[in-house]
Structure formats: structure tokens, C-alpha cells
Amino acid sequence: MFGQKGSISGIVSFQNQPQPYANIYVNEINKGSVSDENGVFEIPNIPYGLYTISVSILGFKTIKREIEIKNDEIYLDFKLEEIPSSLDEIVLSGTMKPVTKLESPIPVDVYSTSFFLKNPTPSIFESLQNVNGVRPQLNCNVCNTGDIHINGLEGPYTMVLIDGMPIVSGLSTVYGLTGIPQSLIERVEVVKGPASTLYGSEAVGGLINIITKNTLSAPSVSADIFASGWGELNTDIGLKYNLGSSAQGLLGVNYFNYQNPIDNNEDGFTDLTLQNRISIFNKFNFERKNNRIFSLAARYIYENRWGGQMIWSPEDRGSDEIYGESIYTNRWETFGIYQIPSSEQILFQFSFNGHKQDSYYGDTPFMADQIIGFGQLTWSKLIRKHDLLLGTSYRYTFYDDNTTATFNNQENKNMPSIIQLPGVFLQDEIRLNHQNKLVLAARYDYNSIHGNIFTPRFNYKWNSENQKNILRISMGNGFRIANVFTEDHAALTGARDVVFEEDLDPETSYNVNVNFVKKIFTSRNAFIGLDASAFYTYFNNRILPDYETNPNQIIYANLDGYSVSKGVSGNADITFSSGLKILTGFTLMDVSVNENGESYKQLLTESFQGVWSVSYPIPNWGVNLDYTGNLFGPMRLPLLGELDDRDEYSPWFSIQNIQITKFIGSYWQLYGGVKNLLNFVPPANSIARAFDPFDKDVIFDENGQVVPTPNNPNALTFDPTYVYASNQGIRAFFGIRYTLR
Template sequence: MLTNFTIHKKWIGIVILMLFSLSFQAQSTLSGQITSNKTPVDFASVYLKGTQLGTSTDTSGKFQIKNIPAGTYTIIASSVGFISEKKTITFKENENITLNFNLKEDNAVLDEVVISGTMKEVSKLASPVPVEVYTAKFFKANPTPSIFESLQNVNGVRPQLNCNVCNTGDIHINGLEGPYTMVLIDGMPIVSGLSTVYGLTGIPQSLIERVEIVKGPASTLYGSEAVGGLINIITKKPSSAPLVSTDIFATTWEEVNADVGVKYNLGKKVDALLGVNYFNYSNPIDNNNDGFTDVTLQNRISLFNKFSFQRKNNRVFTVAGRYVYEDRWGGEMNWEPKYRGGNEVYGESIYTSRWETFGIYQLPTTELINFQFSANGHNQNSVYGDTKYLADQYIAFGQFTWNKVLGKHDILTGAAYRYTYYDDNTPATAKGENLENDPAITHLPGFFVQDEITFNQQHKLLIGMRYDYNSIHGGILSPRVNYKWTSPNQKNILRLSVGNGYRVANVFTEDHAALTGARDVVFEDELLPETSWNGNINFVKKIYLEGGTFIGLDASAFYTYFSNQILPDYETDPNKIIYSNLDGSSVSQGISLNVDVTLKNGLKINAGGTLMDVTVEEDGKKYRQLLTERFQGVWSAGYTIKSLGLTIDYTGNLYGPMRLPVLGELDDRPEFSPWWSIQNIQLTKNFGEHFQLYGGVKNLLNYTPPANSIARAFDPFDENVVFDGNGQVIPTSDNPNALTFDPSYVFAPNQGIRGFLGFRYTLY
């Protein structure tokens, strides 16, 4: 890996020298102010379309962009809650131009730029694929140490904890398990496989521009894993990021989280953005008195660096890299590292070391051809009691895309290739009677094409097809069709979509329950790829009332049908987890509604609810999928007292009952969880232009799951459990409910009420 780094370093140095060798051209400066009704708009984005040049306004709405080559450019000014405005300006050599913008309010926030639905930048209003956009400001209303926890206030999205001991988790979209969700950074597939469970942490939030969410299959563009939907984390452009951004907070549980971002330059042609995230929690707490830590102890550091190269004709070239190291453990309160992997004191200890690199290079051609690439390596060293899980995974991805507009047709074609190497110490990578080690290597070349047809301003049709060839499972086709209708006044939008998704599963990288607890893992057959068909109807309506009140409605109905689905069977045998392709079908269906309300006095409310039904049908029986709620509600209310410079944010969520994995008929724990809610309040005070102080209370209701969620926490190695000849538990006077140690009965975080205090410092 060091050799590769040396080669990359040498290559970057050569590129920089080549850029410096170009002849010098006198460059211009653009400055101005952005206002709305004579009020400055702070932190608005200003950029030159088609280039990497841009910046953000300060608290007085002023901006300045330097080093602009001579030429004609379209200048775009945009901010959340306002309609974007653009002006065309011609710059001569060594010219200073002043340009002001007056933005009009658009509380529906429908004109934001998104890329996730069609793999190219389009306005949210014009996108035929419904894309939900959440800005950094949204997540600041409830600060968290990771993007995993930040998603708890997004309608239809739920961070799911998979273990009461080590607190690893994944992201559910519309009730579908985490491995069905693809996570990307800047449009590149980074989080998959091992990191679906372990790696969705450590992304410096100070560098996040926005998060885009697409619900439903996106395999036509993004391939395997994008079955239930995708989450695209868009990082800031180095040219428009602040010089310094700092966000540090601590809680009364003695958690500490620090985010630091710094912008710097490597000469005049290379802009760079460095981000560091550090999180530490080293205070064992056992409030429910079960002898186990309520929350895992963690020590995590993440380093992120992004480079943007200025090229001739403003062609795009960016490269970014990230490294994450995490040491986490949970278990009995008297656990120490010396007990790691033994059977004296139970603990689950996970060492994660992960690197990533990704970028985009626009080819020097008259046609718009981009080469996108990413690679990552993930090393996992884990123990669950006396069970060890050691794994290495390496993924390399490359993709060429060509975008061509022919009349009413906007065509995007691409060719992609993904290489996956996976090795571990489980039967998943063993062969033969002697179980010799046999790492899994998968080649996945693919080709896709989509045609976005604009009939007129009201009607748009998107059709697409992808073909992938998996070196193990063969060829897979993934088609999709999307249609968008917009009313003449653009206050009503209807979107219809039908698509196909597929996924190749690896149980040990995706299901933490396969490794923890006392259950044996059983594979009935070789696991085949899962496939799904999805239909979605989305309707958006904007309502303007007298007095300045605005109401925005965003409603959806969804239906997903799965075949060959892989679901863990906890119920056939309480001592086993049985994995096989479903001999039947499963369905995820439901409706959701998001409501945005803005009052003239400045009160803003965002609320949403999803009513869903996720069922499995097999052998003539129909039942609810485990760990899936029927109802989810979220809300966020914010109000700013301008005279005091004080903002109040109240956020929360509400979940309906979920069916839980009990250990047989004698298990006295409830089969269904209760209704539960996590609510938070925060006060934020601005001091001048650069400094911000915030604090509040998390989990106001002090909700935690039942104290007996971990079965037989007092006997984690099952030393006093009696089994019969078939491996079944025999009820005894010491174990009348025939239980074994099992931490998989989990549906809510085990962390109670706590206060927090933090500050943000931003320098432009």
C-alpha cells in the first residue's frame, strides 16, 4: 500500500508541475453581495457554471471570487429556501467586476441541484427521479457524531442497531434492511460490503454540503446493492468551502466529538480541503443493571482530503481520499483488553481500519466524457466473546460516462467495472473437506444507457437499461422507466417510476447477528442474487397562503416485490440462524407524506410520516418481517429570535411496534416492541460573524428499551444452559424459559437522557 501511495504522490507531483508549466494568463476578480428583500443572505453559494470556481457569502451576504480566466461565464447564486438566479458575464484580462443578486424566496426548495437520480447535475425541479435533499443546516438542528445517527430525523429512513453489545448498525429505507441501501460519497460507491455494518461513521460532517436520498431501486445506474435506495453524501467543493470550519461538542455521558475542516492551496492551480473527525467515548455506564455496557466505548479518527485541479477550458478533475480507524468495545462492565477473544469475561471488541480514494476526471475532448473511479480497503479484526472474525476486503471501481444532447434527447451512456476481493476466517471463504482458505474474487463489468426525453416544459420521460455480468452468477439486466409531469405554474409535480434492482449477498459482511451470540449459522443452499421490482408514485404540491404562510406537500406511494430474497430465519430453531433464498416472495409497500410549513414570523416546521407493510410469504404462510415498524414519524421545528440571535430547534421521531426475534415459545420477552420516541431540543446563539455556541438535551423522554433485552446476560458463555442430543435447550429450574445468551433482541438505542454543549467557528 505504501508503494502505491508513493506512485500516486509522484503522479500528482508530475501533474502539478505540468500545470505550473502552462503560460500565465492575467485573471480577473468577481465580487458582490447577495440579498433578499434588502436582507443579506449569508452562506449562499456563488459559482461559475461548468467550472470549479466558486465561494460562499459571509454573514453580510458579500462574496469574492479571484483568479477567473478571461471568457464568458454563467454566474449562479443559490441558497436553501431561495430560487436560484443566474447572470452571464464576460471577463476581460485583469478585470474587476461587481455583481449583486436579489434572490426570491422559494420555501419548497425545489430548485436545488441534485445528481443522484440521473448521475448528472440537474435541478431538483427538473429531475424525473424524486430526490430528497438534506443540507448541512438540517443536520445541525440535532448534532451527532456520525452521519449514521444524523439520518434518524429523515422520513422513511431509520438507523437500525443490530446488536445490544457492540451497537453496530445499518440504514433501513422504507423498512428494507441495511444491505439494500447503497451509500456513495460524491457519487462514487464507497460504502458497501463490510462497511455496510461497520463503516458508515467517521465522515467529517463539517465537510458535508448536502445528503441526497433516492428511495427505491437505482441498480440501472449504480449496479448491485442499490436495491432499496441510495444515500449520496456530497462533500463541499474546495473552492467554495470556508478557510476554517470547526465544530466541537461534548455530552454529559462524557462523549466528545470534534470536526475540523481547513481549505488550502497547492499553488494557483490546485485547491484542497482537509477534514479531520475525532470521536471518543470512554465512560462505561450500566443504567439498566444487566451487567453490560449500555453503549459501546469508542475511539475513532477519520482523515479526509480532497483536491480540485484547475484545468484548461474549466474541465473537471478532483481526487479525494479518506482513512478511518476505530476501536470499539462493549460487554461486561469488568471487561478489559486482556480478556479479548477469551471465555473468562464476555466482550465484543472491533478494530476497523479502512481507506478510500475516489475522484472524477473529465477527458480533454469536445464531447462530455468523464472517467470516475474509486477504491477502498477494509481490514476487520473482531472478537465476539471467544468467536473471532478476521476479514479483508478490497474493492476497485472505474466508470466512463458520456453525456450527449440530441434535440429533445439527453443521453447518458456508461461502461463500468468493479473488482471485489474478500477473505475471512469463516466458512464463506473455505472450500473442500479440509476447509482450505479460498478468498472470494468477483469481477463485475457492466454497461448502461439512459435517455431523458423532454417533450415540453410539462412532460419528461426517462428510460434506462443496465447489463452487468457477475463472474460468479452470470448476466443481470436492470431496466427502469421514469415519467414527470409539471403543472404550468410549477406548483404541482407528479412523478411515476418503475424499476428493477438486484443484489449479491455476503452474510458475514452484512449481518452482524451471524457473528454474535450463541446461535449457530446454517446455510441451506448456495445463495443466489436477490432481485426486486419497484413502483413509485410521487406528488409534490406548493401552497401559498395570504399573510406569507407557505405549505409544501410531498407524498409518495411505493411497492417493492422481492424474489430470491435472503432473510435470516431466527424462528425455525432458536439456537440457529438459517440463511437461504426465500422460497416465496416478500413485499414492501406503503405511503409517506412530508409537510413543510413556513410562517411569516419565521417559524419553520418539517414533519413526515411513513405507513408501511413489509411482509414475507412462504409455504402458504404470510408474516411480518422482523425489526420493521409499520409506522414512522419524524419532525423538526425551528424558530429564530432575531433580536437575540437565538435559534430554538425541536426534533424527534416516533416508531410503531416491530416484531422481534424471541428465543422460542417459552421466551417471556414481548414478541413486539412498544411505541417509542426519541426527542431532542437545542438552543443556538450566534456571536458575531464567525462564532456559534449551541447546547441542549437529547432523548428528552429518557426512553430506553427493556432491561432484559439481552437474554441471560449473566451467563454469556452458556455455561449453565443444558442442551439435549439435538442441540435444543432443556428448561431447568435455573433456566425455565429455555434461553441462551442472545443480544439480537434490539430495536432502540440504549442511551438515555443527556445534555450536550458545543461550539462552531467558521472563517471565510
């Protein structure tokens, strides 16, 4: 029988109806197929032996069946069962291994493509606005750049991955979250709390893993084009193709254009940054001998964005007469995964990316280059009750700019920063019994500048016998090294000087998270999934910008004290037999700083967040209705001194959207609706002294403090960092989608 091969074929159905586009996968050899329009599938050339076959499709329970191939052909009949929740979805981010969300010892939130289609946006950055505990934060009223907060922690504490690779970091923390083609996104996984043990020092607050579509299950052609009443135009195109008989490719193109200056608040500045952006993404999956994994992906993004005074033109770039913030971004990325030929499960993952930024903030230039190379080798082995994962990684970071960040005062010359970060990690997932699982993990890194880094982690999971109740407990610590100019846009914008009081030491954090999940099936065929969490994070050496000591400066230093982020969150997933589906959640948190015995709230951090998504299908009309929204509590805002007459706290505010989708046949969808139904926008005076952006009429004393004058009674300087929400008000949108399977 040695060397003999057979094939598997069969049909996938639900209630005697064939189910197309189901994924059929042979786990041991990483080979699969997709059922056709008649529910039929075939997987050829499988060596004789014992295998586990998985059948999965969104909305149905995953089927796993053990079979023995000892004949030329085996025919299988898979009958699907509906599931009312996403607990059976496969997740990767918690343990670096594929496991159902239900079985994962680490709580992972999963958001599929259908979730993001309920409120279409031109970038993944904006798409996350309806995810509980996650908030896209704008950092500048002028160029509208931002980052992603998780449980109140700023963007640099969040690691953003693409297919498990740390692609978005450093310079792209601010600029790299746009331009990821949504036509190629399969799902987004969110882990809240430190994931430093497996993913490294940037995953202190949590991680967001953007999983791209598999070439086996992706549509042959997909297109999504929509426009808004403000003049925004977004185009997403996806195309699957074959490269001979041994490889498949997946091409995605995103183009976003907005060239319509609007100043509804009449402050003389654009309410929304003008942008011209193109992103091209290509992913290859190669079939190799023994059906081992080999995939390779690449992305290129170019963006030209500017915001500023309405009379600004490209000829004013860098001038001190008319204020504008103009940013050119060129970025490329490549990453992949290769399964090393071996009887063991050994994977090599790699990524390489470059980011070049050419920008002016008024008359302040910021020119920066960054190159990051990353390689990771992992070995996994199941030994009785122990599911072991051993890995080693190496990360190289080159960074150069025209600021004090790379200027050596002793040598009196520019010296680019080069950081080498080798590391090893070990994870032992122990299945104590059917109801109890334990994860022990630790990671050691050596930073070529800061030395040794050790990050341990502990996770425990308990589930009831019927798996309707799940308890998870997580503890761990994190480690982060800050690069102010790449992570904090406020260090560049406006008229403030950046001051470093000392060499910045790395931050450390300690985290505890308790999560409880309960599934309820009612007598009326309704399903209720409840998810509640409590979290606590303690920081040493926290690096926080000080906007308040001197209104003309941003002062960076390690905190002489400690910082705490704590809170509770809850989610409810409710599905009725009528098709009505409700997703809702809240996060109540307190992020405080204790310095010199005094405690105060962290700037730009909401005390409450609520989100919801309500969907209702009308099958007879071929229509689906979606109502999405969020609600934010007050945030403490950066004032320019005691005389600043702007509000110290933001108001309660809510951004709500409604959409109607019409299905036309099997391929077409028309959709449209209204965004920001309540027409909420921040106050018109959010930009201080917008009429004097170069502070030509501001008087300073010998200590750099602003002197009140009759023309400036509140002692203000030009400052666009007082921002907590977009200036973009109510607007209609309309779009069309085409999908060919």
C-alpha cells in the same frame, strides 16, 4: 478573437444588502468563484464566447443568466430572491447529472448541514434518525453496530455513496457509517426505491449520497466540539488551504471518544459501546487547462470499540470466561473525478478502498480483509430533446475472512472470494415539452460468479404550468448478491451457530413508486410544501435470516416464496414569515414475507414512522430553538422459541430532543440541550441470559434444541439480537462552534 480571454466581475445583493458566500459558476467551463464579505466576486481568464452563469446561495432562488464575453471585462449585478423551500437546490443522485430538485424526474430528498445541526450527533449514522422513511437500526445490544433501513428494507439493500462513489459497502455496511467528518458534509441526498440502473446491484432499496463541501465555498476554518452528560466527546475540525495557485485542499478531522462504562439497566453489560475513533479526510480540487474538472479525495479511519460485561478488560479479549465484543477497524479510501480533455462531456470517476477488521465476539474470532476497486466512465450529450448519458463501469472485490464464507470444502482450504463486475448503462432523459419529462434507462452487468444481470428503469414527471404541482412515477427492478458475514452482524454475535441450507442465489426485486408534490403560498406570506408517495416492492429469492426454527442457530436460505414491501409516506415543509419552520413526515408501511402459503411480518420492521423538526429563531436575542423527534410503531422481534417470555412486539416509542443555540458575533455559536427527553430505553431483559453469556448452564438435546430445566425454564440461550433501540437514556449535551469564512 481566437484565444482571447476576458473576465467577469460583479456584485451579489438582496434588498440592496451585499450577500457574501454566494456561489457564482460558469457552467460550460466548470469554473467559479465565491462572493466576498462585500458581495463582490471576480472570475478571470474566460475565453470569449457564450456562457450560462449560475448564482446560488442557500435560502435564495438560483439565478441563471446567459452572457456573451467579447470584451476584456464584464460587470454583472445579481439581485437575489428569497425562496421558502429547498426545491431549487441542485441534486445529483437521481440521474447522475446536476439538476434542481424541482426539475429532477426522480424524487430526491435533500438534507443540508443546517438540518443535521438541529440535533448534533457524532456520526452520520445517528444523524439520519430524523429523516422520514430512513431508520438507523442497531443490530446488537453489545457492540451497538447497525445499518440504515429505507422504507423497511435492511441496510444491505441501501447503497451509501460519498460524492457519488460507492465507498460504503461489504464489510463497511456495518462499520463504515461512522467517522465521516460532518464538518465536511455539504448535504445528504436520499433516493428511495431501486437505483440499480445507474449505481449497480446494491442500490435495491435506495441510496444515500453524502456530498462533501466544495473547496470554493467551504469555510476557511470550522470547528465543532460537543460533549454529553454520559461522557461522550466529539470533535470536528475543517480547514481549507491552497497548494500553490492551481489547487485547493480541504482537510477534515473527526475524533470521537467514549470511555465511561454505564449499566443503568443492571444486566451486567455496558449500555453503550465504548469507542475511540479518529477519521481524517482530505479533498483536493485542481485547476487544469480549459478549467476542466479534476478532484481527488482520501479518508482514513481507525476505530477501537468494545462492549460487554462491565468487568471486561482488554486482557479478556477472546476468552470464554468474561464476555466482550471487541472490534478493531482500519479503513482507507481514495476516490476522485477527472474530466477527460475533449469537446464532449466525458468524466472518469474512480475509487479504491481497503477495510481490515480484527474482532472477537466473546471467544469467536472474526478476522476479515476487503479491497474494492471501482472505475466508471460516463459520456453525456444533449441532442435536441434527448439528454443522453452513456456509461461503463468495472468493480473488483477481494474478500477474505476466517469463516465458512471463504472456506472451500472440496479443496479443504481457505479461498478468498474475488468478484469482477463489469457493466454498461444507458439513460435517455426526454423533455417531451415544458410540462412532461420521460426517463428510459437500462443497465447490464456481468457478475463473474452469478452471470448476467439486467436492470431496466422507467421514470415519468409531469408538472403544472406554474410548477406548483408535480407528479412523478417510477418503475424498475433491482438485483442483489448477499454476503452474510459482511452484512449481517447477527451472524457473528452471541452464541448462535450460522447454518447455510443451500448456496444462496441472487435476489431480484420489482418496484413501483408514485410521488406527488404540491406548493402552497398563503395570503400571510407562509409557504407549505407537501410531498406524498406510495411505494410497492416485490422480491424473489429474498435472503432472510431464520431466528425461529432453532433458537441456537441462524439459518440462511433463499426464501421459498416471495416478500413484499409496500406503504405510503408524506412530508410537510411549512415556513412562516415569523421565521418559524416546521418539517414533519410519516411513513406507514407493511413489509411481509409469504412462505409456503403463509404470510407474516418481517422481523425488526416498524409499521409506522413519524419524524419532526421545529425551529424558531429569536433574532433580538441571537438565539435559535430546535425541537426534533421521531415516533416508531411496533416491530416484530426475534424470540428464542415458544417459551421465551419477552414481548413479541416492541412498544410504540419516541426519541425527542431539544436544543438552544446562541450566536456570538459572526464566528461563534454556543449550543446545548437535552437528548431523549422522554428517557425511553428498551426493557432490561433485552439480552437473554446476560448472566450466562457462554451458555455454560444451558442443556441441548441431540438436535441442538434447548432443553428447559429448573435453572432455564424458558429454554433460552445468550442472545443480544433482541434490539430495536439504544439503551442510552436521557442526557444533556453542550457544544461550541467556530466558523471563519
